[in-house]
Each structure stands twice: as C-alpha cells, then as structure tokens.
Amino acid sequence: MRIVELKVHSIAIADPPLRSSYGLHAPYALRTVLELVSDDGVTGVSETLGGDAIAQQFEALRPKLLGADPFRLAGALLPLIEQLPGTSLDRSQTFHPPGTNPLDANARLYSAIEIAALDLIGKAVGQPVCDLLGGRVRDEVPFSAYAFYKHAGGGGESGGQDNDARDDEYGEALTPESLVRQVQRMIALYGFLDVKLKAGVLAPELEIETIRQLRVALGPDVPLRIDPNCAWSVETSVKVGEALVEELADGGYLEDPTAELAGMAAVRARLLAAGIETPLASNVAVTSFADLPEAVRASAVQIVLCDPHYWGGVQQVQHLGKICQTFGLGLSMHSNSHLGVSLLAMTHAAAATPHLSYACDTHYPWQSERDEIVAGGRVPIVNGCVRIPDKPGLGVDLDYDQLARGRERYRTCRYHMRDDAAEMRKHVDPDWRRVLPRW
C-alpha cells in the first residue's frame, strides 16, 4: 500500500469569545484537515491546528509522503519526531499561544500524519485505530466539562460574511454565578462527570469563589480542576491551593498555576510543606518529552496532559502514558477548539493508553453543529463519554460539502493565525498584553 495523494484543507470554524490568560478567542478557530489517499483508493483523515503556517509545512512534506508506505511512516519520518535536546526553558509553551511553540512544530506535523495514516491502515485492515497499537483498554472515554469565562455573543462577528456563525448558546459568563449556570447547562447536555475551569481571567478571589460555588452546586462527587495557564505567582498559586484544598480533593487538580518548572516545583514544595497534596498538572511547563526529566527530578508536575495533536500522535501518547506510569505521574489529556475528527482521534488515543487516569479535556461543546465536517453530524457525548465507533479507522467519514464550507470560510475570513492577545486588544482593552504572573 502506497500513499498517492495528500490533501490539505485549511478551514475556519465558529468559536465563541472565550477568555484565558492568553487573551480572547477570535470569532473563528482555525483547523487543518489532512487526507492521505492510498493507491487502492482508501482515504485516511486527520484534523489538527490550523492557519497558513502549518498548511505550508504539510505541503513541504508532500515529497516525503507521496509514495510512502503508511505502515512504515515512522521510519520515513523519524527525523520529524527526533527533536534537538533543549532545556525546559527553550522548549516551554509558557510564552507562546497554544499550538505555536516552534520547537514542538515537528511533533505537531507528525501527529496529524500519523493519525491520518492510522485511519488509513484501520480502514484497509478493518480495525478501529485504537486496536492497531496493542488494542483498546476501554470502549468509551470520559471527557470533562470545560468551563470558560466568556463574553456574550456567538462565534462569528455580526453581519456580513459572519452571519452563519453559531448562536450564543451559553451567554456571557464573567461571574461565579453565570459560570456555574454554564457548567450546569453543559452537564445537562452532555452528562459530564468532571469539570475543568479555565481560570487566569478574573481576580483569584473570584475564581476561588467560582470553584466553591461549583462545589456547592454540583455536590461532593464531581472532581474539579482549575487551570489559569500560568497567570499566578508562586505566592498566589500557594494561596489558591490552600483556599481550595477541599474543593480540589478526590480527583481534582491544580493545572499550570504558575510559569515554568521551577515555579511549579516551588508551588508543589510549599503546598506539601503545608500538608496539601493537591496534585499539579501541566500542559504548559511540560509539552514535550524533553521536559520530563527535569519535571520528574524537581517533582514539579504530578499529572501530565497528553494530547495526540501535540505530542506526536497516538503511539507517542502511549509512550508518554508508560513514562507517567513508570515514574508515578498521572495522565490526563489537553484539548484545543476542534471538530469531530479530532474528538475521535483523542478518543482512540485515550482508549489505547492504559494509564490514562483522568477524564480528558475537550472544547467540543463550544463548537457548532453547523460547522461539523463529520458525515452524519456531531459525534455524540453521552454520560460525559465518547464511545469508540464500531467502524474501522477513526470511525468517521468526511462530509465534503461541509468541508468545502469550512474552506470557503477560511478563504474569506480575516483570521489565518491565532492571536488571542490581538483579539483582547480589539474587543476588551486596547492596551492589553499578556503579563505573567498577572496576580
């Protein structure tokens, strides 16, 4: 079997005005959809981060991909995932918007190609992706509700080309009370059993209050996690950890409270000294294998957030899971704004990774069914879980009309690169810039 065609589709999807320490989500999230076509006419699909830059990088790989055997892509593309060694500081995601760390660019490219190749292989041999690499350890994968402080308004800009953007399904949420209503609605729709709050947006006291109100509203059995994306100093991180010691217990965690491994290690040491065992999770201080030795040595991180889009694909996530299991770390999964192809890739990766010990993140509830490119519409999330489809490969086919719609919108919209800080300046505060720590 040989790859005879590569198709790179840049699409734009409606995205609500979600806030984080990086700034404000633009009206459109950008995605890239890859198709690898084999000489016997089977097509493998994947979805990853979008924008002009990554699409050009895929095009540059075309000569290596055409003619390659999908079963042997690791050998053909090994240099892509063999990264230069570097210090944690060199590699850190801390000062880059998600998905733009240049030092992880190769792993992101390789991820999308590996997943499309696995979809192709699965379709060719009649097996789901999760059963191609050792076999599934679970038939369904739990995801958590991913709550954001947000402004009112749907994903598009009013009028003109953007009037097909999604409705404002959840409304404004810039207070603890409105955030709790957002989570309750999301749980009612999807049945999530875990909740993650994207923090680093309001003053820490308000975010602490939000978690407390979530605990009261949801009862004692829903694990809660809070993620300010490094917005806090070590001092503030410790204070939040102390304030939320009960709320984050029993399956919750404190994710990237402060910047860099040294900061995380200091927070961990001070919390432990205060008798607080709330684990620290990370997908900012630790974004690649090169970060792990120092993270382990310094006890800076107790839970790593994998993501098959970032870490080099499904097999690299399995490796990461074994590393975490071996070194006593937990494993959760990171997410970006995405459609159903990515959701299923994440689900297959999680199903084939025994050590995955926490419900995965997903932005999926924030995307619109009107933008879905999966034939048959949105992938169901039931009781907070996505089931592995009883079909080969990832278990999805593309809706090519919808794909064409996404491509056309990418062509006509003004957003071809993620820049949450620019959006923040445009819509909220003309002088805004990302400051770490902010509190």
Place this chain on the structure above:
Amino acid sequence: MRIVELKVHSIAIADPPLRSSYGLHAPYALRTVLELVSDDGVTGVSETLGGDAIAQQFEALRPKLLGADPFRLAGALLPLIEQLPGTSLDRSQTFHPPGTNPLDANARLYSAIEIAALDLIGKAVGQPVCDLLGGRVRDEVPFSAYAFYKHAGGGGESGGQDNDARDDEYGEALTPESLVRQVQRMIALYGFLDVKLKAGVLAPELEIETIRQLRVALGPDVPLRIDPNCAWSVETSVKVGEALVEELADGGYLEDPTAELAGMAAVRARLLAAGIETPLASNVAVTSFADLPEAVRASAVQIVLCDPHYWGGVQQVQHLGKICQTFGLGLSMHSNSHLGVSLLAMTHAAAATPHLSYACDTHYPWQSERDEIVAGGRVPIVNGCVRIPDKPGLGVDLDYDQLARGRERYRTCRYHMRDDAAEMRKHVDPDWRRVLPRW
C-alpha cells in the same frame, strides 16, 4: 478475528557447557513455543523461556485467550502487565537465574502472547511485525558476538538419548587465548562487528587480560563489552573499569559489574570521580519498569538491556526505548539461549524501536542447526546483522517435524527447570554455590 486454539510446546535444545556467574549451562536449554490459531485458520507463533512452570502458566491462561480478539489482547490481558509496585530489591533479578524472577513472571507470559498475536495479525493483514506498531526504522538489526568461557564438549551428554546433541563446534575456552580464538571463529562465521564477553567466571585479572587480547586481535574498531553478572564487588568493579578504560571506550560498556542499583551507582560515581566515563549497562539491576525511577535518580545505569521476552513484548520494548531516549539512557538488548523464532522476534522489536543504540545480544551461534524449528533451517546472520524477512508476521513458519523432535527430547530429558548452579556442582565443583560478590 478470534483465537480458537492455543498450543503450548515445551522443547529442549542442545546447549554447550557455557559458564557464567550463575554457574554452568545444562546440556539442554528449555524453550516454549506458542501457537495461537485464529478462526480463519491463521497461526501466530512465538518462542520464549522453557520448563514446566511457564508451560503450566500458559495453560492457565487458556480460558482468557480462547475467543479473544488478537487485536485487543492488551485490553483483555492488561492485568498481566500491570504489576504491583515494588522496591528495586524486591524486583531484582540479581539473586535469580535468568528468566526465573517471580515478580517478572507476568511480563514474560504477556511477552510470548503479544508476539504470537503480532505474528498472527501480521499474517492476517500481510505486514511484517515490525511494521504493525509504528513501522520499522531499520531493515536489518546488528547483533554482537557473545563470547563465553566454556568447557569442552557439545551440548548433549555423551551416549544414550543425548547422542543427537550438537558437536563441540568451538571447543574449550577457559583462557584468554582460547577465548580470542572462539571470538575470531564466531566473527568469521557471522561477521559480527561488536563483541560481548560473558565474564564473572575467571579471576578478574584473567578477564581483563582476555579483553586486552581481544582488543589486540580485533583491532581498534570493534566495540567490546564485558558482563560478569554482578560477580564483582564495587571495589573490583572500579578496578576493572580503570584497567579497561581504553578497551571499553568507543561504543563498549561495562554490564552489571556489581549487584543492585546502589552498588551500580557507587561504581558509576567512583569511575566518574576518576575521570572514567565508561557507561554501565544492566539487565540484572534493572529488569522491569519499576526499577527505572531509582536507576535514573541514582545514575546507576547508563544503558538498559531490553528483551522482548522479559519486558512484556514488542510494544513494551518500544515504550522502554522512549523512556531511555527521554531520560538520556542508551538501549541495548539482552538474550537467552534461543532458536530462530525468538531471533526474529528480537529483530522485529529492534527494527521498530528507534532508540536502540547498541548491537543486540544473541546466543544464536551457540545453538545447533539440528535443533532449529524454523522451516528452511537457521535464520541467516550476515555481516553481524539479521534482515527483516520480506514476509508477513515474524517471517517464519514452523517445521513441525523439528518441533516434534524438540518435544520428544523435552519429554525424555531430565531437565525441566533451569538450574545452572546444580550443573556446576555436578560437573565442576561439588561444593559450588553462587556467591556475590565472588571477587
């Protein structure tokens, strides 16, 4: 696809009187050959350690294997590879003959089942095993000459049932000079480019002299490694490391000079303090994933010897490779007395493990072509390398007449459990027992 039949074949193969710190190889090495048959009539094969105990353990797994989907064995058998956490001391191979550490028993069982399932899957989908799990990174795998001090005599005992045992192809080697002749003959036959000396048998001065004579005889470009299986004290290990600093440079290593991680760490620290960077390798202090955190923390080991028979199969070896790559350790491969099915499993595992950074060990030259169970005879080793066959699965079919011969010999021989110390008492020294450190 479902597994409808499990066949467990215990066989005995001729083995020469090789010496190590464990004692003396018995006239027969014991192997187990597994066959997994699918409902569409495809058979997957693997070979592993032998003896009555492991055969009974496979039989006990029969209810879990029959009806299972080979693509989903990881999920079905996960408890087998999920081992209880334990200290390094609990888990250490140090005080057990190779392949008998009870705490790694599950990983050994799982290995053989995974490899047979991969052979079955490969045959079913028309792909070599090394291309089923991410794809090969090399088409041929280098092995090293594995030199042993040995007594004269072939593998069988003279007369009677044993007279079909192999000839004494290499003769006695209990001096530096005869050991050099053994290596030269082995290199002439197989083209090996690396040499490993099994040490811990003669006084350290004689083993140092052996390495020095090997260096003179083979010239400067052949990496040399020496492995006394923990026979030395820390003091002696350091002295040998100092004496052989030049001979073990440039791709060589000092393997398990002394017992346990604390001892290895002490040797490493003292060698470094003396300015000697010879890396320490291990397949005794480190035999499972549970050993790795302390090995890394204490800098006790710089090279881990994987072995798909011990570590849980091909995928677990890939995980181990990624761990070693991530934490700056080298990766080599361990061997036991084996036939061609195991040799190909080792070759496929090595081909699919990018980080493998040293030539693999193999006992294959010590086994007889008269015992080979692979249809068509011995697997060729050319220029020190085994090529991945251009066939699906492992690339071998069984010779069932030869398999029956091995079974019959197992039935009639008196050896059903490896006990190198008992052989030593029987043939060399009636009072012999394994003492660590001996020197």
